Amino acid sequence: MSTAADAVTDALRELHARFAGLRDGLVADYIPQLALTDPDAFGLALISMDGHRYSAGDAAAPFTLQSVSKPFVYALALSALGLDEVCRWVNAEPSGEAYNAVSLEPGTGRPDNAMVNAGAIITTALIPDTPDAPRFDRILDGLSRFAGRRLDVDEQVYASEAATGDRNRALAYLLRSTGPLPVDPVAAIDTYFAQCAVRVTALDLAAMAATLAHGGVNPLTGDAVVPEPVAAQVLAVMATCGMYDASGDWLLRVGLPAKSGVSGGLIAAGPARFGLAAYSPRLDPTGTSVRGRAALGALSERLGLHLMHNP
Ligand code: GLN
Numbered sequence: 001m002s003t004a005a006d007a008v009t010d011a012l013r014e015l016h017a018r019f020a021g022l023r024d025g026l027v028a029d030y031i032p033q034l035a036l037t038d039p040d041a042f043g044l045a046l047i048s049m050d051g052h053r054y055s056a057g058d059a060a061a062p063f064t065l066q067s068v069s070k071p072f073v074y075a076l077a078l079s080a081l082g083l084d085e086v087c088r089w090v091n092a093e094p095s096g097e098a099y100n101a102v103s104l105e106p107g108t109g110r111p112d113n114a115m116v117n118a119g120a121i122i123t124t125a126l127i128p129d130t131p132d133a134p135r136f137d138r139i140l141d142g143l144s145r146f147a148g149r150r151l152d153v154d155e156q157v158y159a160s161e162a163a164t165g166d167r168n169r170a171l172a173y174l175l176r177s178t179g180p181l182p183v184d185p186v187a188a189i190d191t192y193f194a195q196c197a198v199r200v201t202a203l204d205l206a207a208m209a210a211t212l213a214h215g216g217v218n219p220l221t222g223d224a225v226v227p228e229p230v231a232a233q234v235l236a237v238m239a240t241c242g243m244y245d246a247s248g249d250w251l252l253r254v255g256l257p258a259k260s261g262v263s264g265g266l267i268a269a270g271p272a273r274f275g276l277a278a279y280s281p282r283l284d285p286t287g288t289s290v291r292g293r294a295a296l297g298a299l300s301e302r303l304g305l306h307l308m309h310n311p
Helices: 004-019 032-036 066-081 083-089 117-126 135-147 155-164 166-177 185-196 202-213 228-241 244-253 290-303
Strands: 043-048 053-057 198-200 258-260 265-270 274-279
Touching: 004 043, 004 053, 004 290, 032 155, 043 202, 053 202, 066 083, 066 117, 066 135, 066 185, 066 202, 066 228, 066 258, 066 265, 083 117, 117 166, 117 185, 135 185, 135 198, 135 202, 155 185, 166 185, 185 198, 198 202, 202 228, 202 265, 202 274, 228 244, 228 258, 244 290, 258 290, 265 290, 274 290
Parallel strands: none
Antiparallel strands: 043 053, 043 274, 258 265, 265 274
């Protein structure tokens, strides 16, 4: 007898086979260490609300979070400070611009949202930093709880971005120059680089996305990582801003809150249903995994996952 679980396994395997030959796109090299990645690595993973894990291909291959860290650190900031306080410093409007745009909201000087680098740098700076719980410890603990296992930092990728990340440093100085902030984005920039260098697998990403989909409770561990309203807020910002200047097209075609990263990780979440992840390092011009985009789009169509769809 064929079950719903078989259908998911079959779909992941078939899409992995279908898109494994896709060689479009380029591995990111502006962070020199990322250029050493195997361009053909390709993994898919899905975790359901009952903690069932499905995968195909290189779902256990390690890579760094990069911008996929942003929604989770945003969740930690929202949990610590609340939505209204966080919105005073980071807006929640789609920017229609690239992830690394040097652009702040006229008038307020706020970044457009927490998914672009400028907004993510402020978000990192908003995480409390105390002697007993330094900012990065809180972030690494939080990311690990989302994943359901202890994560660590790829020190080579961290050092590589810290040595070359002038544009992000410039953004941090620009943010500080725009007016009184409760925090110092320049002091937090190395923490931002470190969160981007946290090592994960596609299965970890699926668990992290599944935790957001599951109201902030990790379906593998039962750990309540963030409150339910925070999980919903993060999914809303992922839906409108998670794919940068391709967010509208993504929501139109795939219909799921999502977030991409330049190492080739990509997550999507089906609220109350599943967390989904892809890993493949060749990127399109917006910084999104080419195979990941193709596979998640096809999976959404095949399994009827589009949120606006009325089955
Ligand atoms: N660490 C990268 C940067 O700030 C993350 C960018 C991304 O994944 N889109 O440039």
